[in-house]
Amino acid sequence: KQEVTQIPAALSVPEGENLVLNCSFTDSAIYNLQWFRQDPGKGLTSLLLIQSSQREQTSGRLNASLDKSSGRSTLYIAASQPGDSATYLCAVLNRDDKIIFGKGTRLHILP
Amino acid sequence: NAGVMQNPRHLVRRRGQEARLRCSPMKGHSHVYWYRQLPEEGLKFMVYLQKENIIDESGMPKERFSAEFPKEGPSILRIQQVVRGDSAAYFCASSVQGPLYGYTFGSGTRLTVV
Numbered sequence: 001k002q003e004v005t006q007i008p009a010a011l012s013v014p015e016g017e018n019l020v021l022n023c024s025f026t027d028s029a030i031y032n033l034q035w036f037r038q039d040p041g042k043g044l045t046s047l048l049l050i051q052s053s054q055r056e057q058t059s060g061r062l063n064a065s066l067d068k069s070s071g072r073s074t075l076y077i078a079a080s081q082p083g084d085s086a087t088y089l090c091a092v093l094n095r096d097d098k099i100i101f102g103k104g105t106r107l108h109i110l111p
Numbered sequence: 112n113a114g115v116m117q118n119p120r121h122l123v124r125r126r127g128q129e130a131r132l133r134c135s136p137m138k139g140h141s142h143v144y145w146y147r148q149l150p151e152e153g154l155k156f157m158v159y160l161q162k163e164n165i166i167d168e169s170g171m172p173k174e175r176f177s178a179e180f181p182k183e184g185p186s187i188l189r190i191q192q193v194v195r196g197d198s199a200a201y202f203c204a205s206s207v208q209g210p211l212y213g214y215t216f217g218s219g220t221r222l223t224v225v
Contacts, residue, residue, distance in 0.1 A: 004153075031211055043117075043202060043218035044154075089154070093210050098167065099144065103153040 002027045002094050006102035014110045015082060021075040021105045023090030028068050031093040035064050035075050038087045038104070047088075048075070080109045115140075115205050115217035116185075123223045124193050132188040132220045136205030142166075143186045144214065145178060148200040157201075160186060193224045 003026045013019050023033070032051045036044040048057045048064040050073070056065040063076040077084060087104040094100060116135040124130050136143050145157040156170040160180040171178065175193075180186040190197055200221050206214040 032213075034213065036216070041221075044204075044216040046213065046215065049213045091154075096167075097159065097209055098156055098169075099146075099204075099210055099214070100156070101146075101154040103151075 002030075002092065002098075002100045004090060004092055004100050004102040006088075006090055006105050008105060009103065010106040010108070012108040012110060013080060015080060017080050018076065018078050019080055019107075021077070021088050021090075021107070023073040023075070023102055025071045025073075025092050025100075027094070028071050029095050030068065031095065033064075033066055033073050033093070034091050034099075035062075035073075036089040036091065038089055040087075044089065077107075082109045082111050085109045115203060115215050117201075117203050117217035117220050119220060120218065121221050121223070123225060125225055126194055127192050130190040130193050130197070130222055130224075132190075132201050132203075132222070133185045134188070134203030134205075134217060135185040136203075137215055140205035140207055140215075142206045142209055142214075143180050144204045144206075144210070145186075145188050146202045146204070148202060148219075150199075154202060157188070190222075193222075195224050198222055198224045 034049045035047040050066040061078040066073045087106050089104045090102045141162045143160045146154040148154045158178045159167040175191045177189045200219045202219045204214040204216045
């Protein structure tokens, strides 16, 4: 059974710092991995989608990497801003077409 | 393209009433997924539907919950005889041809059972 774990559960960093969010999954037989952002009381916004054959994806200040064999992904945020404060969710697409989410990392950027 | 539309955004029901949650997928999307998010919990898969077919309902509670995606109109998640434990955010996502190339989420319906 696929399990997705995100560490840390919560993180506070000063504005301007670079930071890394971690996601690990137990079953490496996945189709893809996706990072989402969720603001309080809101829906999910897709940030980056990495197919199983890819190693990383980049969008602006965000970079996501995928090491399928070790069951790990990282989301790197450069030059953090207060507007980056949100919960970041990692989700994997299993071979049975089921999307499994982690519980997320609550990020707070201190002005 | 209005994206995935869910309504209502907030729904309050008394215990024992029925809750009907609607999801209109993005234009051209024929695959719909429902997820539930309990407070301080991750999103949990409930059901995966394609037009007029339930593909996977392994995450649906056995009783009181049902889902449909008719040929015309939105997908409906129906909860009968709601209980306090049903209070949660319910999210819908849609995709063109299964989730392989990504999926788009709606803003969710927040159900409160009083």
